[in-house]
Every structure is written in structure tokens, then in C-alpha cells.
Amino acid sequence: MSGFREAVLSLVALIPRGRVATYGQIALMAGFPRRARQVGMVLRCLPTGTELPWQRVVKTPGQVAAWGQGLGALMQIDRLRAEGVEVSDSGELDLERFRWNGEVTA
DNA sequence: GCGTTGACCCGAG
DNA sequence: TCTCGGGCCAACG
Numbered sequence: 001m002s003g004f005r006e007a008v009l010s011l012v013a014l015i016p017r018g019r020v021a022t023y024g025q026i027a028l029m030a031g032f033p034r035r036a037r038q039v040g041m042v043l044r045c046l047p048t049g050t051e052l053p054w055q056r057v058v059k060t061p062g063q064v065a066a067w068g069q070g071l072g073a074l075m076q077i078d079r080l081r082a083e084g085v086e087v088s089d090s091g092e093l094d095l096e097r098f099r100w101n102g103e104v105t106a
Numbered sequence: 107g108c109g110t111t112g113a114c115c116c117g118a119g
Numbered sequence: 120t121c122t123c124g125g126g127c128c129a130a131c132g
Contacts, residue, residue: 004129023114033115034127040113041129057113065113 004032008042015056018084019100020093022060029102040065055079056100064091 007030015021021029023036032038043054043065055076058064064087066076077087087093 024116027114032127035114035129036127037112037114038128038130042113044113045130054113059113060115067113 004030004035004038005042007031008039009052012043012052012054012057014104015053015100016105017053018098020056020058020062020080020085020095020098021100021102022058022062022095023065024060025100025102026057056083056085058093058095062093062095064093066091 008026011021011026011029023039024033027033027036027039030039039057043052043057046052046054055064064076064080074089077089077091080087080093085093085098
């Protein structure tokens with residue numbers, strides 16, 4: 001089922017600016033409820049200069065995934081802030097406000 | 107081709 | 120409320 005990647009990438013690409021989605025949500029919307037982990041795998045495999053807004057994909061509690069909890073995270077956080085998403089230095093954000101409904105309301 | 111790892115999530119103790 | 124463990128499946132060695 002290599003189509004899983006396609007589904008995930010497509011959904012991530014549809015996330016509007018200033019909105020974020022959780023791994024579980026992406027996986028669920030893609031049609032694979034329990035495969036949030038593979039979502040992370042897919043994103044992890046993405047090239048450095050990709051157009052995909054993988055940065056808008058966060059954990060369930062509303063925390064940025066990021067790589068090494070360090071510099072990589074700051075890069076993602078800064079990028080999100082540039083899009084209008086309020087993110088703390090710890091990578092935490094308000095899901096209630098920025099959670100993507102799944103609708104392309106860009 | 108097999109074993110291990112992993113940007114996670116959820117239920118149970 | 121917090122911690123621990125199981126489970127899902129793809130990428131990597």
C-alpha cells in the first residue's frame with residue numbers, strides 16, 4: 001500500500017497557511033487511523049528543500065514534532081511563526097485555534 | 107530477505 | 120494525574 005505516502009503527502013500539501021494538523025488527524029483523514037507513526041516516517045524521508053509544509057504537522061497535544069529537539073525545532077517554529085501560528089519556544093501551540101478542519105479554506 | 111528502528115497514538119495500571 | 124507498555128507498518132542496515 002505505497003499509496004499511503006501519496007495520501008499523506010497530498011493532505012499535508014493541502015494544509016492552509018496558519019493552520020496545523022496532528023499526525024493522528026493526517027493518518028485518519030488519509031484513511032489509516034492507527035498509522036500516525038508512518039506519517040512521521042513519510043515526513044522524515046522528505047528532502048530538505050521540499051515544498052511540502054511538513055512543519056505544519058504537529059503531535060496530538062499540540063506540540064511541534066521537530067528532529068533533535070534543538071536547532072531543527074527552532075527552524076520549524078520560526079517557519080510556523082512566519083505563517084501566523086503562535087508557537088512557544090518549547091514548540092507548543094494552541095490546537096484549539098490552529099487545528100485544521102480538513103477543509104481547504106485557504 | 108530478516109531484524110531493528112522510529113518526526114506516534116491509545117489504553118491500562 | 121502520571122508512567123508504562125503494546126501495536127501499527129515502512130525505511131534502513
